[in-house]
Amino acid sequence: MDFVKTNDGTNTLYSSEFNEHYHSIKDGALNESLNKHIIPAFKYLKQNNNNREINILDICFGLGYNSLATIYYLEDKLNTKINIYSPEFDLNLIKSLKNFEYPKEFEKYKNIINNISDNLKTTYKNFTIKVINKDAREFINSCEVKFDIIYQDAFSSSKNPTLWSYEYFKSLKLKESAILTTYSIATPIRLTLFNNNFHIYENLISTKKATIATTFKLDDLNEIDMNLKLKRNPNAKMLFDN
Numbered sequence: 001m002d003f004v005k006t007n008d009g010t011n012t013l014y015s016s017e018f019n020e021h022y023h024s025i026k027d028g029a030l031n032e033s034l035n036k037h038i039i040p041a042f043k044y045l046k047q048n049n050n051n052r053e054i055n056i057l058d059i060c061f062g063l064g065y066n067s068l069a070t071i072y073y074l075e076d077k078l079n080t081k082i083n084i085y086s087p088e089f090d091l092n093l094i095k096s097l098k099n100f101e102y103p104k105e106f107e108k109y110k111n112i113i114n115n116i117s118d119n120l121k122t123t124y125k126n127f128t129i130k131v132i133n134k135d136a137r138e139f140i141n142s143c144e145v146k147f148d149i150i151y152q153d154a155f156s157s158s159k160n161p162t163l164w165s166y167e168y169f170k171s172l173k174l175k176e177s178a179i180l181t182t183y184s185i186a187t188p189i190r191l192t193l194f195n196n197n198f199h200i201y202e203n204l205i206s207t208k209k210a211t212i213a214t215t216f217k218l219d220d221l222n223e224i225d226m227n228l229k230l231k232r233n234p235n236a237k238m239l240f241d242n
Contacts, residue, residue: 002014003100003101004021004025006023006024006025006026006027006028006029007025007026007027007028007031008027008028008029008030008031009028009103010028010029010030010031010102010103011029011100011101011102011103012025012029012063013063013100015155018155018159018160019159020155020156020159022062022063022065023063023065024183024208026208027206027207027208029063029065029103030065030069030103030105032065032183032206033065033066033069034069034073035203035205035206035207035210036153036181036182036183036203036206036208036210037066037069037151037153037181038066038069038070038073038074038151039073039205040179040181040203040205040206040210040212041056041149041151041179041181042073042074042078042149043205044179044212044214044218044221045148045149045177045179046177046216052080052081053080053081053082053083054080054081054082054083054148054149055083055085055145055146055147055148055149055175056070056082056083056084056085056147056148056149056150056151057085057086057140057147057149057150057151057172058084058085058086058151058153059086059087059136059150059151059152059153059154059163060086060087060088060089060136060153060154060163061086061087061088061094061131062088062093062153063093063097063100064086064097064113064116066086066151066153067084067086067129068102068106068109068112068113070082070084070127071109071112071124071125071127072105072106072109074127075125075127078126079126080126081126081128082126082127082128083128083130083145084127084128084129084130085130085132085139085143085145085147086129086130086131086132087131087132087133087134087135087136087138087139087140088131088132088133089133089134089135089136091133094116094117094120094131094133095117096117097113097116097117098113098114098117100113109124111124112124112129116129116131120132120133136154136163137162137163137168137171140168140171140172140173141171143173144173145173146173146174146175147172147173147174147175147178148175148177148178148179149178149179149180149181150172150174150178150179150180150181151181151182152180152181152182152184153182153183156184157184157186157188157189157239161239162241164184164189164192164239165192165239165240165241166192166195166196166238166239166240166241167240167241168241169192169193169196169198170196174215176215176216177214177215177216178214178215178216179212179213179214179215180193180198180212180213180214181203181210181211181212181213182210182211182213183208183210183211184210184211185202185209185210185211187229187233187236188236188237188238188239189211189239190211190213190224190226190229191226191229191230191236191237191238192238192239193211193213194226195238197215198213198214198215199213199214199215199216199217199218199223200212200213200223200224200226201213201214201218201221201222201223201224202221202222202224204221
């Protein structure tokens with residue numbers, strides 16, 4: 001296992017299958033998880049008394065930073081039950097995570113990592129993580145859970161297009177007030193989300209540009225005018241499976 005050091009001092013890996021790192025080297029693995037996914041998701045998620053549990057879809061588990069960072073950020077802050085579902089087809093990767101050098105912030109979660117590596121699931125306080133050893137599209141199509149939050153953190157659309165297409169986003173099972181976070185700022189991605197009835201916003205929490213997409217309007221962010229974007233760039237196209 002050849003660790004790759006990122007700019008916040010945390011490690012990532014390089015995927016020879018997708019020819020990409022699992023995280024941005026410039027942003028840093030932990031910093032990217034927190035600021036492009038976890039913090040904005042919970043800052044803007046609508047929560048009410050009926051929301052006794054929150055279901056998260058983490059696409060895909062990879063090294064587990066997003067799932068672990070969710071616990072790190074929310075532990076002892078939120079009593080709501082948090083259910084994290086994360087498809088990951090690479091079982092060998094999951095089994096190897098016992099030997100991965102995680103940041104010091106995750107040291108107390110060693111048992112969580114070991115349980116996931118051995119059993120593909122774990123429970124810790126009010127958090128449950130389930131890793132599903134399936135292709136993500138296969139899992140989503142068969143899953144009956146409706147999600148409050150989607151961490152859209154797949155490899156890029158040029159390397160893994162089936163997790164960025166119109167059909168993929170249309171297949172997501174969402175609660176009435178759902179939020180999707182992603183590192184991608186590409187117009188075709190945003191246009192594909194927009195045509196699946198998402199409102200598109202710039203993620204202002206991250207130091208690097210990123211995207212927040214919601215099924216409801218946010219009052220404290222300016223929505224990106226995708227019709228204007230399309231007018232200015234008429235050649236912009238959505239992404240489709242074929």
